Amino acid sequence: MKHWWEGYPWRMIQTNLREIDMESIDAERYVGELKEFGATVVLLNAAGIIASYPTNLEFQEKSRYLHGDSLKRIIEVCRNQGIRVIARTDFSKIRYGVYEKHPEWAYRTSQGEIVNYNGDVHTCLNGEYQQKFMFEIIKELFTDHDFDGIFCNMGGFIQQDYSGRRYGICHCESCRNKFRNQFGLELPEDEDMKNPVYRKYLSFKRECLTEHNKRFYQFMKQISPELAVNGFDYIRCESNTEIGREQWQYSASSNSRAIGGAGRSCPSDNACVDFMGYRYRHISVSPALMELRQWQNLANGGSVSLYLMGRLDNHMDRSCYEGTKKVFHFHRRNEPYYRGLESAAKVVVMRKELWEKDKEVLGWIRALTESHIPFDEMLPERLTDVSALRGKEILILGNIKYLSDVQAALIDEFAAGGGCVIATGETSFGDTNYEERDVPALRCLGIQALEDVRHDLMSGMFLIGEDERDQFPRCEKTPYIAPGPDLVFARMKVEAKGYMKLIPEHPFGPPERCFYSGITSRPGISVFPYGKGKGIYIPWKIGSFYQCEGYQNTLSAIRDIMFSIGKAEEMAPELTEMVELSIYKSPERTVVQLVNNSGCFANSYFNPLPVTDIQIKLKHVCDFGSVFTLNGGRVCCMDAEDGLMVKLDRLKSYEAIVFEAPGHPKDKNVCAESGKENPCFT
Structure with missing residues (x-):
């Protein structure tokens, strides 16, 4: 049976809700904002550190701000509007009051100290909280709420706080005992690759995480096989920035490729993060960067995805909304052309x-x-x-x-x-x-x-x-x-x-x-x-x-x-290095996509400069009955030695050139965006 996420037109918005956002949240308005963007999936805070619903579990603190519409009501309105809802949970930390009752759940440094960050205490993957009680929280959450999937934030062994301070290897009693039982050794003090015990610890960490993830996945599927589980049914990553960290201009392209793999077997949700970094969560990155990330996602087999703090309606810095909406709306208009595509890369x-x-x-x-x-x-x-x-x-x-x-x-x-x-x-x-x-x-x-x-x-x-x-x-x-x-x-x-x-x-x-x-x-x-x-x-x-x-x-x-x-195929030797090229195929079509990265200058991002008179030589193109563009360009094709020469008159931010197989609806060489017929097709 086909699951809901298979072939689903995935346009994700993650509203990372603060506690105070639940005080005045209006479900109709919240969902109306999502619809305005064209979102089809939303990820919102539900459980873990703070419960966004009236929990009955003493080891999960209930939010003090549950005075707006309930989580149930938000899910109901989303469902009525055709939006899937994924629960965001976080079991990497517990409130200090919970820690005081269960100190054995906490992460411990080699000196036995805890990590208490703003009243939230780090937990350990091997501790009883993540091994047992997180499953009780999930059971309560999904018994009372009709979610479509789950995302667990910060899974694994978290050794760093939000200020960037590192604390090293966890030395809680659970980790000590498990490592000693497995290897007959004590945990290493430092992270030193020259130390053979530390190398064993790296394998230990990987095995613990793999075992836990497998158990978590099986638990979710027992609740319902129709729950999409991050890391298995869909995979989430982020294109983000941090103050003082070197920027990576191809972040979204690379993440989308790595998530999806060659076959694009599951939804690739590379979240484009709105804010500059942890300390400036309310201030957006450059609008041109956010738009570029979305085009890169789309051009590399991924989905469009936005992640911001708070709600869309009360987010003060809206500078990135326009460019993000542009790409969301473009994908909504052109969904059929992206359905079922697989990479044609060699x-x-x-x-x-x-x-x-x-x-x-x-x-x-x-x-x-x-x-x-x-x-x-x-x-x-x-x-x-x-x-x-x-x-x-x-x-x-x-x-x-x-x-x-x-x-x-x-x-x-x-x-x-x-x-x-x-x-x-x-x-x-x-x-x-x-x-x-x-x-x-x-x-x-x-x-x-x-x-x-x-x-x-x-x-x-x-x-x-x-x-x-x-x-x-x-x-x-x-x-x-x-x-x-x-x-x-x-x-x-x-x-x-x-x-x-x-x-x-x-x-x-x-x-x-x-x-x-x-x-x-x-x-x-x-x-x-x-x-x-x-x-x-x-x-x-x-x-x-x-x-x-x-x-x-x-x-x-x-x-x-x-x-x-290596004998790789050289497709566009005259094209500026600032243009990214990808090719995807399905039985119905071949799609050549171009992303204009010319707006990237040093560590700043501006609107890209138009690129004109583009020529691409393709050696392997399926039989096609028509060729057209999706974003305003005019394309011309002609036979060339060992292939097909494709000429595009103008590239703005992004273009998709679609080669449609014979017998499909587009039977002319036209621009899908403008509806104008292209000048030549030989």
């Missing part, structure tokens, strides 16, 4: 974790995006069978150090079947228990032995030889390539072909001394034939260097690796 990037921003992976994401290479992102835990890579031609592993033997074998199988594996740095040098391997697990890379790993390079660089220039045409005028500080010294198998040669450390000052006297035979890139495919090993962190420094030198090298050695 490239996939493995990402270490959903919530982790690793510079090596970010650099690859930037380089691929700015080279107009459509790609997917994959979390390691989803690689359970080689079929997860079906339809892919290139797999990029950006310093993915920890892989299981099974995962490594599947990647080797992908390469042997004709795939290209590109790996950098210390990829597969460790296992998923965080233990080092003597030899990397990936055989397709052709590494025979490890000699050394250095993190202190200063002036070492690689030289592209005269006889290698054909493989690196974009580096024709820049034969030296800067690797950054990290370099793996590995002995490759004889079948591996090396490119570039290492120029070792040499003086870089004073100017009179700035020259080198020798060139080694150590390669900067090795290509190893493996079955029908190959492995490309880059012993340095090329992605990290590009993400941190951003030079054309590095981008040119990555492009030559992708296009000349």
